Amino acid sequence: MTQHALVIGNSDGIGLATTRALLARGAMVTGISRRPAPIDHPQYEHIVQDVAEPAFRDILAGHLRHQPDIDLCVYSAGIGTDLDLENLASETRTFAVNVMGAVTATEIVLGHMIARDHGHFIGLSSTADVLWSAQVPAYTGSKAGISRYWEGLGLALRGRKVKITNVRFGFVDTKMAQAPFRPFLIDTDEAARFILAQVGKNRIRATKPHATAFLAWAAGFMARSPLSRLLPRV
Numbered sequence: 001m002t003q004h005a006l007v008i009g010n011s012d013g014i015g016l017a018t019t020r021a022l023l024a025r026g027a028m029v030t031g032i033s034r035r036p037a038p039i040d041h042p043q044y045e046h047i048v049q050d051v052a053e054p055a056f057r058d059i060l061a062g063h064l065r066h067q068p069d070i071d072l073c074v075y076s077a078g079i080g081t082d083l084d085l086e087n088l089a090s091e092t093r094t095f096a097v098n099v100m101g102a103v104t105a106t107e108i109v110l111g112h113m114i115a116r117d118h119g120h121f122i123g124l125s126s127t128a129d130v131l132w133s134a135q136v137p138a139y140t141g142s143k144a145g146i147s148r149y150w151e152g153l154g155l156a157l158r159g160r161k162v163k164i165t166n167v168r169f170g171f172v173d174t175k176m177a178q179a180p181f182r183p184f185l186i187d188t189d190e191a192a193r194f195i196l197a198q199v200g201k202n203r204i205r206a207t208k209p210h211a212t213a214f215l216a217w218a219a220g221f222m223a224r225s226p227l228s229r230l231l232p233r234v
């Protein structure tokens, strides 16, 4: 049972629902995001921090000194904006949050768990990790990179008590999922239940729903084919 959890990226969306679900199960939870989470609970504390800032590393390390008995970390911080060829800086920002923030959290928190031989790190990637997109190339590229990294770590940790799981959702009903067509949409409570159902399991990759993963793979395949010039942009 999870007693001490850290949820990174939890002022909104899937991270907020996961925080609420953990508190309902009696866990003590610390959240990190740039805005405070709308939660008032005796077992909850919040750290206001941008994961793309250099201070994030020290903030995490300081939190683990204060709360070393961590059982679970969920990395849910993520952004994704449409490509603007006149402003590639927003693409860099997407990698800073979705990849470098995630890699820093993995280094500090998973590293701590490995040293203590205890804990489960769950990272949120996406079924878009197989997509080739002209509309959101930084989002799909960042998810491809972090998926391969987390899953490689999962292979390296096989047989150990410490676990890492790469959770790949299709469409979840949050402000991030703005597409006009959102097949197999799930809500944030269902997403949170799916995340927490992974805790303690030896799953390197957990995908929900598989149908969206197949659609993403097919769309990626089509995007790379010469026929793609005949199709609307994905």
Ligand SMILES: NC(=O)c1ccc[n+]([C@@H]2O[C@H](COP(=O)([O-])OP(=O)(O)OC[C@H]3O[C@@H](n4cnc5c(N)ncnc54)[C@H](OP(=O)(O)O)[C@@H]3O)[C@@H](O)[C@H]2O)c1
Binding pocket: 008, 009, 010, 011, 012, 013, 014, 015, 032, 033, 034, 035, 036, 049, 050, 051, 052, 076, 077, 078, 079, 097, 124, 125, 126, 127, 168, 169, 170, 171, 172, 173, 174, 175, 176, 177
């Ligand atoms: N929604 C979907 O359809 C979907 C599908 C597949 C995968 N995912 C993945 O699931 C994760 C959560 O997405 P969501 O839909 O819940 O998004 P969301 O509702 O937009 O929430 C994103 C959370 O990340 C935090 N965040 C963003 N930038 C941050 C930064 N620089 N530093 C600290 N925290 C930051 C936000 O808090 P602040 O703004 O307060 O910092 C917010 O709490 C993301 O990795 C996303 O890629 C989502």
